[in-house]
Amino acid sequence: MQTEPTEFNGTPCLRLHADGATALVALHGAHVLSWIPADGRERLFLSERANYGEGASIRGGVPVIFPQFGERGPHGRHGFARSQPWQFDGIADGRAVFALHANARTAHWPHAFTARLCIALSASRLELTLDVDNPDTTDFAFTAALHTYLRVHDLADVALEGLQGCDYEDSAAGGVLRREHNFDVRFDGEVDRIYNDVVAPLTLRDGAHTTAIEQDGFSDTVVWNPGATLAATLRDLAPVDHQRFVCVEAGQVLQPVVLAPGERWSGTQRLG
Numbered sequence: 001m002q003t004e005p006t007e008f009n010g011t012p013c014l015r016l017h018a019d020g021a022t023a024l025v026a027l028h029g030a031h032v033l034s035w036i037p038a039d040g041r042e043r044l045f046l047s048e049r050a051n052y053g054e055g056a057s058i059r060g061g062v063p064v065i066f067p068q069f070g071e072r073g074p075h076g077r078h079g080f081a082r083s084q085p086w087q088f089d090g091i092a093d094g095r096a097v098f099a100l101h102a103n104a105r106t107a108h109w110p111h112a113f114t115a116r117l118c119i120a121l122s123a124s125r126l127e128l129t130l131d132v133d134n135p136d137t138t139d140f141a142f143t144a145a146l147h148t149y150l151r152v153h154d155l156a157d158v159a160l161e162g163l164q165g166c167d168y169e170d171s172a173a174g175g176v177l178r179r180e181h182n183f184d185v186r187f188d189g190e191v192d193r194i195y196n197d198v199v200a201p202l203t204l205r206d207g208a209h210t211t212a213i214e215q216d217g218f219s220d221t222v223v224w225n226p227g228a229t230l231a232a233t234l235r236d237l238a239p240v241d242h243q244r245f246v247c248v249e250a251g252q253v254l255q256p257v258v259l260a261p262g263e264r265w266s267g268t269q270r271l272g
């Protein structure tokens with residue numbers, strides 16, 4: 001893998017190159033902004049109205065959610081990792097490694113920790129691994145996700161397969177528990193669901209294109225599209241932009257991880 005320092009909208013980034021594929025990663029949040037496999041087709045959605053700069057949450061790409069998913073805890077929505085500067089630690093075992101250590105800006109979460117995002121890139125696949133280490137002297141608990149915004153051509157033509165039979169919490173309906181009876185999930189209006197114990201690979205169909213989505217370590221899969229009504233309230237999204245993405249997120253949400261001193265937790269999402 002080759003790396004090239006660059007900038008995007010004033011944000012320091014690293015462009016990764018491998019086997020004819022590229023990925024653009026902002027140091028802010030270790031946020032993957034773009035993934036273009038060797039076939040040249042961009043696979044991630046990034047809002048043209050996204051905010052950048054200190055403390056911003058970038059709409060699109062792959063936000064790293066840690067140490068709190070959503071509002072499930074006393075901390076800021078979706079945690080602080082996505083809105084803090086990470087460091088590039090170099091290439092290890094062919095993967096680009098980005099790290100966030102406990103620091104003055106994370107002191108409101110009173111734990112020593114190291115979070116790492118390791119990115120592997122090949123001609124047709126992107127593999128993202130989030131590692132969390134506990135170098136502290138006491139346990140800590142956290143929730144986390146890789147909040148991937150997959151670009152789609154026409155939402156009306158999109159189907160997500162592989163969730164049939166899985167239980168889910170329907171966040172768009174106040175958290176009611178349901179079971180997925182459909183062969184595929186379609187997107188007509190707001191969809192905001194936390195599927196539990198997803199074991200099979202998922203397939204996102206977008207017209208003639210398909211993307212396989214696999215995860216390890218993460219116990220949940222969050223599926224989100226705001227639909228037109230909610231999207232209209234999101235100021236960092238252009239009016240019809242909700243039709244251009246589906247979030248399929250590898251998450252550890254319903255059951256927080258409790259990490260003992262000296263332990264490491266690891267979760268991976270694979271796309272291709």
Ligand SMILES: O=P(O)(O)OC[C@H]1O[C@H](O)[C@H](O)[C@@H](O)[C@@H]1O
Nearest residue numbers: 057070077078171192222224247
């Ligand atoms: O607007 P954000 O803070 O980035 O959150 C965007 C979305 O993230 C997840 O998918 C949640 O399940 C949604 O409830 C939330 O609306």
